[in-house]
Amino acid sequence: MNKKKITLPDNEIPRQWYNIQADLPNPIPPPLNPATNTPISPDMLSAVFPMNLIEQELSTERWIDIPEAVLEKLLMWRPTPLYRAYALEKALDTPARIYFKNEGVSPAGSHKPNTAIAQAYFNKVFGIKRIATETGAGQWGSALSFACNQFGLQCKVYMVRISYNQKPYRKMLMETWGAQCVPSPSPDTNAGRKFLAENPEHPGSLGISISEAIEDAVTSKDTRYSLGSVLNHVILHQTIIGLEAQKQMASINEYPDIIIGCAGGGSNFSGLALPFVRDKINGKKVKVIAVEPASCPTLTKGPYIYDFGDTAETTPLLAMHSLGHAFVPAPIHAGGLRYHGMAPIVSRLLVDGLIEAKAYTQLQTFAAGVTFARTEGFVPAPETNHAIACAIEEAKKAKEEGKEKVILLNWSGHGIMDLAAYDAYLSGKLEDSAMGDDEIQKLLQDLSKYPKPK
Amino acid sequence: MNKKKITLPDNEIPRQWYNIQADLPNPIPPPLNPATNTPISPDMLSAVFPMNLIEQELSTERWIDIPEAVLEKLLMWRPTPLYRAYALEKALDTPARIYFKNEGVSPAGSHKPNTAIAQAYFNKVFGIKRIATETGAGQWGSALSFACNQFGLQCKVYMVRISYNQKPYRKMLMETWGAQCVPSPSPDTNAGRKFLAENPEHPGSLGISISEAIEDAVTSKDTRYSLGSVLNHVILHQTIIGLEAQKQMASINEYPDIIIGCAGGGSNFSGLALPFVRDKINGKKVKVIAVEPASCPTLTKGPYIYDFGDTAETTPLLAMHSLGHAFVPAPIHAGGLRYHGMAPIVSRLLVDGLIEAKAYTQLQTFAAGVTFARTEGFVPAPETNHAIACAIEEAKKAKEEGKEKVILLNWSGHGIMDLAAYDAYLSGKLEDSAMGDDEIQKLLQDLSKYPKPK
Numbered sequence: 001m002n003k004k005k006i007t008l009p010d011n012e013i014p015r016q017w018y019n020i021q022a023d024l025p026n027p028i029p030p031p032l033n034p035a036t037n038t039p040i041s042p043d044m045l046s047a048v049f050p051m052n053l054i055e056q057e058l059s060t061e062r063w064i065d066i067p068e069a070v071l072e073k074l075l076m077w078r079p080t081p082l083y084r085a086y087a088l089e090k091a092l093d094t095p096a097r098i099y100f101k102n103e104g105v106s107p108a109g110s111h112k113p114n115t116a117i118a119q120a121y122f123n124k125v126f127g128i129k130r131i132a133t134e135t136g137a138g139q140w141g142s143a144l145s146f147a148c149n150q151f152g153l154q155c156k157v158y159m160v161r162i163s164y165n166q167k168p169y170r171k172m173l174m175e176t177w178g179a180q181c182v183p184s185p186s187p188d189t190n191a192g193r194k195f196l197a198e199n200p201e202h203p204g205s206l207g208i209s210i211s212e213a214i215e216d217a218v219t220s221k222d223t224r225y226s227l228g229s230v231l232n233h234v235i236l237h238q239t240i241i242g243l244e245a246q247k248q249m250a251s252i253n254e255y256p257d258i259i260i261g262c263a264g265g266g267s268n269f270s271g272l273a274l275p276f277v278r279d280k281i282n283g284k285k286v287k288v289i290a291v292e293p294a295s296c297p298t299l300t301k302g303p304y305i306y307d308f309g310d311t312a313e314t315t316p317l318l319a320m321h322s323l324g325h326a327f328v329p330a331p332i333h334a335g336g337l338r339y340h341g342m343a344p345i346v347s348r349l350l351v352d353g354l355i356e357a358k359a360y361t362q363l364q365t366f367a368a369g370v371t372f373a374r375t376e377g378f379v380p381a382p383e384t385n386h387a388i389a390c391a392i393e394e395a396k397k398a399k400e401e402g403k404e405k406v407i408l409l410n411w412s413g414h415g416i417m418d419l420a421a422y423d424a425y426l427s428g429k430l431e432d433s434a435m436g437d438d439e440i441q442k443l444l445q446d447l448s449k450y451p452k453p454k
Numbered sequence: 455m456n457k458k459k460i461t462l463p464d465n466e467i468p469r470q471w472y473n474i475q476a477d478l479p480n481p482i483p484p485p486l487n488p489a490t491n492t493p494i495s496p497d498m499l500s501a502v503f504p505m506n507l508i509e510q511e512l513s514t515e516r517w518i519d520i521p522e523a524v525l526e527k528l529l530m531w532r533p534t535p536l537y538r539a540y541a542l543e544k545a546l547d548t549p550a551r552i553y554f555k556n557e558g559v560s561p562a563g564s565h566k567p568n569t570a571i572a573q574a575y576f577n578k579v580f581g582i583k584r585i586a587t588e589t590g591a592g593q594w595g596s597a598l599s600f601a602c603n604q605f606g607l608q609c610k611v612y613m614v615r616i617s618y619n620q621k622p623y624r625k626m627l628m629e630t631w632g633a634q635c636v637p638s639p640s641p642d643t644n645a646g647r648k649f650l651a652e653n654p655e656h657p658g659s660l661g662i663s664i665s666e667a668i669e670d671a672v673t674s675k676d677t678r679y680s681l682g683s684v685l686n687h688v689i690l691h692q693t694i695i696g697l698e699a700q701k702q703m704a705s706i707n708e709y710p711d712i713i714i715g716c717a718g719g720g721s722n723f724s725g726l727a728l729p730f731v732r733d734k735i736n737g738k739k740v741k742v743i744a745v746e747p748a749s750c751p752t753l754t755k756g757p758y759i760y761d762f763g764d765t766a767e768t769t770p771l772l773a774m775h776s777l778g779h780a781f782v783p784a785p786i787h788a789g790g791l792r793y794h795g796m797a798p799i800v801s802r803l804l805v806d807g808l809i810e811a812k813a814y815t816q817l818q819t820f821a822a823g824v825t826f827a828r829t830e831g832f833v834p835a836p837e838t839n840h841a842i843a844c845a846i847e848e849a850k851k852a853k854e855e856g857k858e859k860v861i862l863l864n865w866s867g868h869g870i871m872d873l874a875a876y877d878a879y880l881s882g883k884l885e886d887s888a889m890g891d892d893e894i895q896k897l898l899q900d901l902s903k904y905p906k907p908k
Contacts, residue, residue, distance in 0.1 A: 004529040007461050075458040076831050087604075105559060107831035109870065149828050150541075172873035175880055176827050373630050374603050377530050377561035416563065416870050419626035426629055 002086060006099075006248040008079035014243040015066055017236045020274045020345060022062035023281050025352055028232075028344045029453040031316035032306060037451065040316050047218045048225045050126035053119065056233040064236060066118075067125075073117045073150050077106045078240065082248040083411075087375040089395070096398035097254070098391055100411040101245050101272060102378070108173070110381065110413030111268050112143030112228055115237035119226050120147035130154040130223040132216035134184065134209030137163055137335030138170025139413070140228030145179030158184035158192075158212040161204035163335070169417055184209040191215050191312070206339075207311020207325075214314055229265025230309060230318070230343045238271025245408060246275050256286060256408035258394050262386035263290040263299065263357070264336045266343030272410035274345075277354055288355040289394075290346060291386040293365070294434035296329035298322060298342045299350055299357035301440050305450040307341055319453035320347040323443060330433045332362050333421035334382035360389045362433040366425040368392050369415065373422075381413040382421055456540060460553075460702040462533035468697040469520055471690045474728045474799060476516035477735050479806055482686075482798045483907040485770035486760060491905065494770050501672045502679045504580035507573065510687040518690060520572075521579075527571045527604050531560045532694065536702040537865075541829040543849070550852035551708070552845055554865040555699050555726060556832070562627075564790075564835065564867030565722050566597030566682055569691035573680050574601035584608040584677040586670035588638065588663030591617055591789030592624025593867070594682030599633030612638035612646075612666040615658035617789070623871055638663040645669050645766070660793075661765020661779075668768055683719025684763060684772070684797045692725025699862060700729055710740060710862035712848050716840035717744040717753065717811070718790045720797030726864035728799075731808055742809040743848075744800060745840040747819070748888035750783035752776060752796045753804055753811035755894050759904040761795055773907035774801040777897060784887045786816050787875035788836035814843045816887040820879040822846050823869065827876075835867040836875055 021027065030039035042054045049057070056064065066074075085098040103111035123131055131148055134157070135141030141157035148155035157174055164171060164183035174181040182188060184204045185195035191211040195202045202208075217225035227234060249255055259276050261269030269290045280286050290299055298321050307322040309315035322341040323329075329338040349355045360368075369385035371392065372378070380388060387409045398405040415422065424430040435443075475481065484493035496508045503511070510518065520528075539552040557565035577585055585602055588611070589595025595611035602609035611628055618625060618637035628635045636642060638658045639649035645665040649656045656662075671679035681688060703709055713730050715723030723744045734740050744753055752775050761776040763769035774795045777783075781794040803809045814822075823839035825846065826832070834842060841863045852859040869876065878884040889897075 002526070003464050004526075005464055007463065009461065010457050010459055072456070072458075107833070146831060150831065168877075169870075169873045172877040173833070173870075176824065176833055176873065176876045178828055370630065374632055377600060377604065379561070379627070379630055416623075416627075419623045419630065422630045423622075423626040 002084070003252065004084055004086065006082040006252055008244055008248055010075050012247060013071060013075060013079050014240050015071070016063040017066060018239040018243060018275050018278065019059055019062055019064055019236050020278060021060045021232065023278055024348060025281065026348065028348045029319035031318055034308070034313065034317050048214060050123050050128055050224055052122045052126050053233050056236055057231060067121060070118050070121045074114070074240070079244045080105050082245055085376050088372060091371065091375045092392060092395050092399065094395040094399040095403065096395040096405040096407050098395055099249070099256070099406070099408045101241060101408070102411050103241060104378065104411060104414035108139070108143040108146050109416065110139055110143065111238060111241060111271055112140055113146055114240055114271065115228065115234045115267065116143040116147035117150065118237040120144070120151045120153055123224055124151045124153060128153070128222055128224045130156070130220065131226045132156045132158070132213040132220070132223055133226045134158045134206060134213045136160050136206050136338065138167055139336055141181060142170055142173045143228065144226055145174040145177040148179060149177040155179035156216060157181040158186060158209040160184055160206060160209050161202065184212050186212060188212070189215045205311060210310040211312040211314055229267040230341065232345060234267050235270040235274070235343055235345055238267045239274050241271035241410065242273060242275035245272060249408070254406055257405045258287045258289065258407045260289045260291060260387045260390045260394070260407065261410040262337060262383050262412060263292050263342065263346060264339045264383065266346035268410055268412040270343060270346055273355065277349060280354060289390055290355055290357045291390045292357065292359050293332055293334055293337050293386065294359040294361045295332050296323065296338055297359045297435060298340065300359045301435070303444060303447050304347060304351055305447060305452055307450060309341060317451070318344050320344050321350065322447070324447050327443065332433050333418060334365070334386065336383045337386065358390055360386055362430060365389045366422070366430060370422070370425065379415040379422070380411060381415045382418050384412045384415070387412070456538070457706065458538055458540065460536040460706055462698055462702055464529055466701060467525060467529060467533050468694050469525070470517040471520060472693040472697060472729050472732065473513055473516055473518055473690050474732060475514045475686065477732055478802060479735065480802065482802045483773035485772055488762070488767065488771050502668060504577050504582055504678055506576045506580050507687050510690055511685060521575060524572050524575045528568070528694070533698045534559050536699055539830050542826060545825065545829045546846060546849050546853065548849040548853040549857060550849040550859040550861050552849055553703070553710070553860070553862045555695060555862070556865050557695060558832065558865060558868035562593070562597040562600050563870065564593055564597065565692060565695060565725055566594055567600055568694055568725065569682065569688045569721065570597040570601035571604065572691040574598070574605045574607055577678055578605045578607060582607070582676055582678045584610070584674065585680045586610045586612070586667040586674070586677055587680045588612045588660060588667045590614050590660050590792065592621055593790055595635060596624055596627045597682065598680055599628040599631040602633060603631040609633035610670060611635040612640060612663040614638055614660060614663050615656065638666050640666060643669045659765060664764040665766040665768055683721040684795065686799060688721050689724040689728070689797055689799055692721045693728050695725035695864060696727060696729035699726060703862070708860055711859045712861045713740060713742045714745060714841045714844045714848070714861065715864040716791060716837045716866060717746050717796065717800060718793045718837065720800035722864055722866040724797060724800055727809065731803060734808060743844055744809055744811045745844045746811065746813050747786055747788055747791050747840065748813040748815045749786050750777065750792055751813045751889060752794065754813045755889070757898065757901050758801060758805055758907060759901060760907055761904055763795060771905070772798050774798050775804065776901070778901050781897065786887050787872060788819070788840065790837045791840065812844055814840055816884060819843045820876070820884060824876070824879065833869040833876070834865060835869045836872050838866045841866070
């Protein structure tokens with residue numbers, strides 16, 4: 001019998017996270033204070049994040065211990081199974097061996113709880129009682145609600161109003177875990193009240209929600225803010241994915257030729273890829289591909305600049321590939337990939353040639369997702385479909401070349417809460433989505449005045 | 455580190471199903487032809503089911519081999535993990551050790567694919583090209599859609615119209631797997647046209663949907679009908695749950711004192727319980743509890759009679775506990791438990807005192823479900839909440855008695871597609887639901903004229 005699932009026993013769960021900042025050929029440029037264009041100091045962030053997470057953000061230690069209390073929670077669904085996609089391989093008639101790491105088995109259905117649990121824990125031990133955050137489509141908000149519930153913290157989620165109205169299930173999930181979820185702009189903050197005064201039915205935006213959550217954190221007692229991607233400590237917490245995958249691949253004497261992950265803010269891609277990028281830095285041959293939507297082509301089209309992390313210009317300037325913090329991506333179903341920037345770590349790896357990037361249109365990704373659902377059975381999230389589209393392309397290439405490539409992709413989450421998107425695709429109502437050349441040229445011109453990292 | 459998940463490697467998946475018909479102290483009475491009240495012969499069912507499944511239905515062989523092709527598909531998500539519910543135990547401050555078998559990890563999110571895969575396979579090898587079925591809330595329809603897709607069979611699902619309109623996501627899931635799902639009554643069958651002529655907006659019922667699916671099966675080329683619970687062969691396919699659980703419990707030197715499963719048609723309960731009931735027949739001490747809704751108290755209140763399996767009186771008469779085939783249960787969210795009858799095997803075990811039964815109200819079960827979601831993290835299906843309510847009650851009893859009871863429950867599926875029910879519960883809008891004594895007395899009087907099994 002062929003081995004379909006490669007599991008890892010609970011007692012082999014990795015005990016340390018991998019911090020690629022120890023191994024980067026070129027360190028990531030420091031975040032800048034936008035008022036002075038000088039590097040910010042750790043204590044400037046202390047009203048927003050607890051100091052123990054700020055220390056992780058800046059650390060260059062290669063290995064950082066995962067606390068026992070965090071491991072205990074991660075064991076609720078980790079180690080996640082690694083699957084061999086036999087049925088997909090057969091449908092593609094490819095000599096490639098395709099593996100996927102199933103992060104959809106977490107209680108929230110995606111990789112997001114890996115960092116939500118860690119962040120809730122570090123806030124807890126720092127004495128924080130309450131966390132405020134923003135959410136767009138709701139994946140991060142639900143993951144953090146789950147994690148706060150696990151550690152007895154209060155959680156308030158500012159959810160972009162248009163998503164709040166369109167996606168009531170995510171809000172219900174947050175409330176089932178005991179969190180408070182309000183549509184943003186809300187009457188609960190100065191920022192929210194300002195936008196509501198302009199328009200009582202304001203649809204909201206991620207930028208506004210971030211402003212509300214940060215304001216809440218810095219003005220409320222024992223409260224801090226939490227972010228679900230982009231930052232170094234978030235990416236650190238996700239590396240458990242790749243560390244597990246390395247053990248699982250080794251247990252069947254495989255090593256991937258190609259690593260694939262979808263990239264919005266960059267944490268899911270990094271989670272799988274960084275432990276393998278470490279091998280690459282140490283001389284191993286492996287192709288590492290970050291996949292993004294053609295409608296939000298941050299890595300494939302965006303310049304490497306200093307830009308704000310949010311639309312409302314409340315964050316420090318980060319050195320990253322960006323389409324500009326004013327950029328509004330098309331309303332594709334892969335809500336988790338609609339971010340104007342990219343994690344500084346991922347951006348730096350692209351600049352240094354250690355990873356590459358590809359973009360696919362919405363219809364290409366759903367075609368891939370349906371192929372996956374009708375072979376491997378599990379219905380992938382719209383974000384995950386980007387990684388699958390790339391894996392299928394690489395598997396076809398392997399067939400043309402007659403090569404037994406080993407492909408490993410990060411199956412970042414399930415699509416059980418995104419079935420309306422599949423319905424739209426199957427009934428021919430889903431719009432394709434990609435930025436035009438003219439649009440990109442204009443954007444690049446606008447971005448040419450942004451500061452460049454050294 | 456405490457072991458949270460007890461996994462079973464792929465190569466230890468059970469290779470045979472367990473058929474309790476070999477071990478029953480009293481065999482189940484034969485199904486009767488309602489026209490003659492005499493036992494039906496196998497060939498009378500051959501227009502409805504393929505002969506290989508009819509043979510399984512009647513078999514008294516103790517062990518039945520699982521074909522390699524079925525095992526290969528089951529390995530997509532099986533063996534399922536067994537979990538120790540440490541957080542729930544801690545919240546209850548109980549000396550009991552609570553284990554749950556997580557059947558929610560299947561692509562369809564419940565235990566239903568265990569038999570859907572087997573049924574699709576046996577239809578396939580019998581030369582059938584297409585399967586027709588009915589579905590209420592949509593769980594069985596989606597499981598069979600998935601299974602038919604895996605074996606390249608066409609699938610048509612007649613979905614009760616009111617559910618079709620209220621629960622569009624389940625329909626979308628079926629279509630994502632390539633099945634056709636129509637609201638029932640439909641214009642596609644004589645039965646459907648008859649009801650539509652009476653009322654073009656007819657809300658439908660499970661009885662009408664069964665009539666449509668059976669008519670489709672017996673009148674269409676190379677088509678058979680498929681049922682998701684109640685029948686012996688369906689229950690047989692589910693025993694893989696309990697067989698895995700036995701291996702997993704043995705691997706940590708545990709044996710359950712109490713086995714708990716929710717029971718609608720009986721297949722999920724049986725799947726976990728029957729291998730342990732075998733031990734009980736052989737002298738082992740174990741308490742086995744089937745849990746049902748107080749609004750549909752088939753086992754706790756219904757008499758043991760010969761009754762139709764469907765409202766439309768198209769099936770043979772089955773010897774079972776029943777509330778009468780005309781009984782319409784309250785519209786509780788646990789749609790999978792809204793069945794008037796109970797599997798003949800489960801009914802017989804209750805008559806013979808090998809199992810017991812308990813009923814809980816809707817509010818009791820959701821209180822349990824929220825406790826579970828806020829401790830163990832995973833959000834359970836409304837059906838599963840019944841088993842959890844019972845497990846919590848037993849764990850509290852163990853505390854009162856100061857006994858280290860080992861409780862094992864079947865976590866039959868996740869509730870990610872049932873969040874509206876949680877929302878109603880948390881906002882105080884969920885109605886409680888239980889049959890009144892008067893209502894039950896009247897029902898028992900009506901049922902007193904039904905034939906009694908010997």
